[in-house]
Amino acid sequence: MCFGDKVAVHNVDLSIQQGEFVVLLGPSGSGKTTLLNILGGFLQPTDGRVLIDGKDVTDVPASKRPTTTVFQDYALFPHMTVAGNVAFGLKMRGVSSSEQKTKIIESLELVGLAHLAERRIHQLSGGQRQRIALARALAVEPSVLLLDEPLGALDLKLRHQMQEELKEIQKRIGTTFIHVTHDQEEAMAIADTIVITNDGAIEDTGKPERIYLQPTSRFAAGFMGESNFLEGTVISCDGSQTMVHTAIGKFLLKEQGTEGDVVTLSIRPEHFSTKSGIRSLGEARILETGFFGTHHQCKAILEESETMLKVRLPQKEVIQSGELIELFIDPEDLTMLRS
Amino acid sequence: MWTVAFFVLPFVIMGVYSLWKRVGNKLITEFSFGNYENFFAKSFLFESLTNSLEVTLLVTVISILLAYPLAYILAEKVPDRWQRIALIMAILPFWTSYLVRSYSWLLVLSEGGVISNFLLEIGLTTEPISMANNRSATVIGFVHFFVMLLTLTIFANLKQLPKNYRKAAQDLGAGPIRTFIYVILPLTLPGIMVGAFLTFVLCIGDYITPAILGGKRELLMPQTIMLQIERRSDFPTASSLALILMTVVSMVYLACARWLKLDRL
Amino acid sequence: MFKFRNLAAFTYAILLYGFIFLPVVVLVLFSFQESRVPIPPFNGPSLKWYHAFLSDGRVVEALYNSIAVALLSSLVSVILGFLAAYSLARHNIRYSGIIQGLLTAPLTVSYLIIAMGLLITFNTLGIPKSLFTIGIGHVVINLPLCFAIIYSQMGAHQANIERAARDLGANEWQVMGLISVPMLWPALFAAFFLSVTFSWDEFIIAFMVSRFDVTLPVEIWSMLRTGLNPKTNAVGSFVFLVSVVFIFLLDFILFRKIKN
Numbered sequence: 002m003c004f005g006d007k008v009a010v011h012n013v014d015l016s017i018q019q020g021e022f023v024v025l026l027g028p029s030g031s032g033k034t035t036l037l038n039i040l041g042g043f044l045q046p047t048d049g050r051v052l053i054d055g056k057d058v059t060d061v062p063a064s065k066r067p068t069t070t071v072f073q074d075y076a077l078f079p080h081m082t083v084a085g086n087v088a089f090g091l092k093m094r095g096v097s098s099s100e101q102k103t104k105i106i107e108s109l110e111l112v113g114l115a116h117l118a119e120r121r122i123h124q125l126s127g128g129q130r131q132r133i134a135l136a137r138a139l140a141v142e143p144s145v146l147l148l149d150e151p152l153g154a155l156d157l158k159l160r161h162q163m164q165e166e167l168k169e170i171q172k173r174i175g176t177t178f179i180h181v182t183h184d185q186e187e188a189m190a191i192a193d194t195i196v197i198t199n200d201g202a203i204e205d206t207g208k209p210e211r212i213y214l215q216p217t218s219r220f221a222a223g224f225m226g227e228s229n230f231l232e233g234t235v236i237s238c239d240g241s242q243t244m245v246h247t248a249i250g251k252f253l254l255k256e257q258g259t260e261g262d263v264v265t266l267s268i269r270p271e272h273f274s275t276k277s278g279i280r281s282l283g284e285a286r287i288l289e290t291g292f293f294g295t296h297h298q299c300k301a302i303l304e305e306s307e308t309m310l311k312v313r314l315p316q317k318e319v320i321q322s323g324e325l326i327e328l329f330i331d332p333e334d335l336t337m338l339r340s
Numbered sequence: 341m342w343t344v345a346f347f348v349l350p351f352v353i354m355g356v357y358s359l360w361k362r363v364g365n366k367l368i369t370e371f372s373f374g375n376y377e378n379f380f381a382k383s384f385l386f387e388s389l390t391n392s393l394e395v396t397l398l399v400t401v402i403s404i405l406l407a408y409p410l411a412y413i414l415a416e417k418v419p420d421r422w423q424r425i426a427l428i429m430a431i432l433p434f435w436t437s438y439l440v441r442s443y444s445w446l447l448v449l450s451e452g453g454v455i456s457n458f459l460l461e462i463g464l465t466t467e468p469i470s471m472a473n474n475r476s477a478t479v480i481g482f483v484h485f486f487v488m489l490l491t492l493t494i495f496a497n498l499k500q501l502p503k504n505y506r507k508a509a510q511d512l513g514a515g516p517i518r519t520f521i522y523v524i525l526p527l528t529l530p531g532i533m534v535g536a537f538l539t540f541v542l543c544i545g546d547y548i549t550p551a552i553l554g555g556k557r558e559l560l561m562p563q564t565i566m567l568q569i570e571r572r573s574d575f576p577t578a579s580s581l582a583l584i585l586m587t588v589v590s591m592v593y594l595a596c597a598r599w600l601k602l603d604r605l
Numbered sequence: 606m607f608k609f610r611n612l613a614a615f616t617y618a619i620l621l622y623g624f625i626f627l628p629v630v631v632l633v634l635f636s637f638q639e640s641r642v643p644i645p646p647f648n649g650p651s652l653k654w655y656h657a658f659l660s661d662g663r664v665v666e667a668l669y670n671s672i673a674v675a676l677l678s679s680l681v682s683v684i685l686g687f688l689a690a691y692s693l694a695r696h697n698i699r700y701s702g703i704i705q706g707l708l709t710a711p712l713t714v715s716y717l718i719i720a721m722g723l724l725i726t727f728n729t730l731g732i733p734k735s736l737f738t739i740g741i742g743h744v745v746i747n748l749p750l751c752f753a754i755i756y757s758q759m760g761a762h763q764a765n766i767e768r769a770a771r772d773l774g775a776n777e778w779q780v781m782g783l784i785s786v787p788m789l790w791p792a793l794f795a796a797f798f799l800s801v802t803f804s805w806d807e808f809i810i811a812f813m814v815s816r817f818d819v820t821l822p823v824e825i826w827s828m829l830r831t832g833l834n835p836k837t838n839a840v841g842s843f844v845f846l847v848s849v850v851f852i853f854l855l856d857f858i859l860f861r862k863i864k865n
Contacts, residue, residue: 043507063510070511076504080526089522090512141512410621413614428856430622433629435848437806439822440841443829444628447635450833454631488625545715547809552829562717569813575725582718589715 013049013203015196017179019144022171024188025181027198028224033181034149036198040179041147042066054144064093069138070147074154075130077122083109083133084118090141108136111170128159135167139174148180152187164190185225189213197221219338222267229310230338231266235259245337248306249282256337265338268330270313271296278329285310287324301328385564385581389588392561395475395550396543399482400536406483407490408532414491415498427495434488442552445481449553473555481549486542490535497531498524537596541589561585629845636838654839664840667824670736671805674820678743679800683793685744686751691785694759719745720813727814734816742810747800754799758792798855802848 013036017023025033038044039051042063051059058066069090077086084105091101109115112132117125125133131151138146148167152160168191171178182188188195189209197204197212197220205212205221216222219230233247235258243258244251247266258264273282285301297314304325312328314320410430418426433441448454505527509519547562554560559567561581568578636654658664723742732738763785770784786793808822815823821844828837 041507041511043510063507064513064515068511070508072504072508074502074504076502076508078505078508078523078527089509089514093513093518137512406621409614409617413618417611417614428852430625432849432852433625433845435802435806435852436629436845437808437822437825437841437848439806439808439825439829440632440844441628443825443837443841444632447631447833447838448628454627484625484628487621541715545717547717562715565717565721569721569724575728578721579725582721586714586718 015203015206017145017177017194019054019177020175022168022178022191022193023180023196024192024194025179025196025198026183026185026188026192026224027204028183031198032201033183033198035201037070037147037149037179037181040145041068041070067144068147069141069143070149071131071134071138071151073150075134075151077130077134077137079122081122082118083114083120083122083125086122086133087118087137087140090137094141104140108140109133111139111174112136112166127155128163131155131163132166135170139170139176143176145177145179148178150181150183152182152184160187161190167191189225195225197224199224215336216267216338219265219267222336222338227270227311229268229270231268231308233264233266235262235264243337249303249308250280252280252332252335254332254335254337258337267336267338268310268334270298270311272330272334273310273312273314274329275314275318275326276329277327279331280329282328282330284325285312285328287320287322287326290320290322301326303328388559388561388564389584391558392544392585393588395478395482395560396540399479399486399543400539402479402483403486403490403539404532404536407487407535408494410487411491411494411498415495427492430491431488434485434492438485438546438548439552441485442481442549445477445484445553449477449480473553473557475554475558477553477555478550478560481553482543482546485549486535486539489538489542490532493535493538494528494531497528497534501527533596533599537592540592544589545585632838632845633842635835636842638835638838654835655843657836658839658843661836664821664824667819667821670818671821674736674740674743674811675801675804678740678804679747679797681740682744682747682751682800683755683797686748686755686796687786687789687793689748689752690756690759691781694756694764716746716807716809720810723810724813734814736815736818736820738814739811739820742814743800743804743807746807746810747803750803751796751800754796755789755792758789763788795855798851802851802855805851806844806848 025036027033035044039046042058042061042065046059049059050057053067078089081089087105087108088101091104096104105118106115109118112135114129114132114136117129117133122130122133131154134151152163155163164187167178167180180191192209194206195209195212196206199220204218205216212221213225216225216228222228222230231247231249233245233252235243236246236251237244237260238258241255241257243254243256245254245258245264245266252266254266282303284304286304288300288302290297290299294316296316297318297320299312299314299320301310301312302308303310310328320326414423414426414430436444446453450456501524505523506519509523514522545562547566550560550563551566554563562585565578565581565585568581569575637652638654720742723738723745727734727738766788767780767784770780775783806822807820808826811820812823812826819827821840825837825840825844828834828840
């Protein structure tokens with residue numbers, strides 16, 4: 002898919018299971034919204050196909066596709082009531098008015114707002130609008146529901162509440178949800194599958210746990226939470242195990258590699274510990290520390306190799322900056338990223 | 341302040357005048373509603389108001405019907421970077437002197453003028469015809485001006501509609517035509533109403549266009565007012581007519597304001 | 606189908622553009638007419654009617670009058686409009702709603718009625734009709750416009766900057782002169798140009814409250830009485846050209862402001 006001479010999305014090959022909650026995650030400008038627009042029928046791909054339920058819908062206009070969208074700004078029609086908005090899709094599909102009525106009530110009950118049916122849109126709060134937009138999109142029973150950063154305009158508390166609700170509604174009705182966001186915490190909270198996009202291409206696809214714990218690319222590791230990256234060289238490998246040499250020592254990883262390859266190792270900050278563990282990294286000096294409620298976030302420097310590390314230490318630990326501590330890790334927590 | 345001195349004061353004086361009476365060359369400074377009674381009694385005065393209302397309504401309706409498609413084409417079909425220049429072009433004659441514009445239409449419509457000549461050339465008529473000096477000429481002159489005005493207000497309204505409304509309508513299964521009827525048109529009604537109101541106010545109060553293009557057979561309200569001042573120096577009658585005209589405009593204004601408010605609820 | 610629809614739209618737009626431009630084109634074209642009547646056939650081009658109008662003392666005098674009235678009345682309108690907007694936007698004045706309504710009310714009233722009201726008032730007060738009274742009339746119609754434009758540009762953002770200036774020790778006049786006016790200058794300029802354009806074109810007020818010294822539109826009106834004449838075309842084309850130049854200047858200024 003191209004805009005002018007700039008390629009917005011290329012070489013995207015993605016198949017989504019029916020009934021899955023998929024989150025497209027990526028920074029702004031990574032092409033996730035373009036991808037959503039292609040799925041919704043608002044953009045024609047210059048190349049490639051879109052199939053829904055096995056049917057090729059590439060040339061089907063938005064109005065005839067079995068998809069509906071919850072827009073970022075909700076795009077609720079201000080000149081209609083809540084019920085009028087929810088009924089719109091049904092009316093366009095020629096559903097009889099008695100059936101419309103039951104469907105409106107059903108959809109509004111699904112989002113818990115049946116009592117607001119006769120309200121005007123401008124009388125609703127942000128959270129209510131969000132739910133009405135969801136009810137409107139679900140009323141026509143689409144095969145796939147597309148959500149374009151629908152929670153972006155809500156405050157943090159409401160956002161968390163809506164995340165839970167979205168997930169619950171999705172499980173109840175079993176419709177495939179494709180949700181776009183740049184918020185990695187939101188993605189992990191709601192997704193069955195996360196698709197990480199960057200620069201118009203897919204970086205990684207998988208379950209949230211897998212993507213967080215075993216990222217396959219440096220971008221994915223860096224975008225999903227914080228990480229420490231260490232450059233290293235493969236010095237030996239014997240089938241299932243690889244020895245990597247880095248500035249802070251040699252590590253044996255349960256992954257395959259080729260001798261002489263330059264690789265990057267990723268260590269999550271929470272994988273460090275001060276209790277004696279499998280592998281000592283030696284003494285580290287704490288440069289800065291901050292208490293985050295659930296943990297202490299520290300910047301530390303390893304005395305021997307002068308490597309800067311981001312470290313997360315448990316809540317109850319007592320640390321002060323300037324202090325020297327010994328750090329340990331479990332080499333199993335290390336992930337090898339091929340450059 | 342300024343407005344009080346030169347805006348409110350004239351109205352007070354006008355109000356007082358309208359209650360006086362003029363007999364011969366003298367002002368009778370005696371309060372009465374005689375001028376207002378006259379207005380309803382003398383058919384030519386009352387007729388000028390109905391003429392004005394008819395012309396204004398006709399102009400408003402025709403202008404909306406012509407301007408809406410143009411505004412829509414400009415907003416939707418013209419590429420973004422051409423829009424600005426296309427819009428400026430569409431309303432360029434809007435800024436010509438009112439007087440000069442009416443005169444130009446006289447050139448176009450008069451006997452032996454451009455249209456008459458064109459019809460002769462293609463053989464539709466055999467002798468020069470005049471299309472000026474009647475009600476249609478006035479209406480054409482007005483429509484020309486107000487098409488530009490309405491194009492502007494409707495275009496502005498169309499442009500400030502979030503793109504997602506259209507997308508949402510399509511997404512829910514509406515084709516282009518139903519998207520327009522159910523979503524775009526209702527959402528641009530405010531733009532139409534604002535433009536229509538402006539058209540109404542400016543059109544009903546204008547003297548120049550009917551004076552130049554309308555001929556002498558049928559008078560509109562502003563012409564009648566002017567006649568009282570110029571020919572007869574009858575300020576009391578003129579004042580009463582002006583106040584009647586203002587009342588009509590205010591009523592339309594209140595109706596519009598009420599409608600807009602109702603819509604918002 | 607799609608192609609056809611676009612073609613129809615295109616044709617419609619062209620036809621309407623034709624309608625919009627027809628009188629202007631005819632006006633300008635026949636100002637270059639050679640013979641004495643501005644109707645077909647066209648037998649120009651000739652500049653003789655421009656010569657005729659430039660050597661007509663009355664027309665040229667009316668032209669100067671027009672320029673003087675337009676510039677001065679616009680200047681007064683902008684200053685008064687700014688002061689009114691400034692005091693309404695920055696100070697809590699009682700009845701500000703009513704004042705605002707009063708200030709903008711003349712926008713909705715027909716010029717003819719304003720003109721008549723002014724005429725009667727001047728007569729009652731015994732003020733002689735002159736260029737000065739025309740100027741007053743033009744300020745009456747332009748003040749609301751200037752007020753509305755400037756007022757709409759005085760947002761909360763500006764109020765904060767002014768507060769910052771006061772905080773740093775500027776007095777009321779320094780705030781106005783050093784902060785508000787420079788920040789608002791695009792709006793002030795736009796208001797000024799628009800006022801000049803309206804004043805330049807305005808006929809009915811100028812016609813009613815003037816006697817011997819007249820402005821250009823009033824002069825054109827008396828020329829119209831003599832029937833169709835290429836000289837009138839020439840004057841009209843000239844007036845059109847001036848208005849267009851002003852509009853482009855205005856547009857240029859606003860456009861630059863948006864860019865910034």
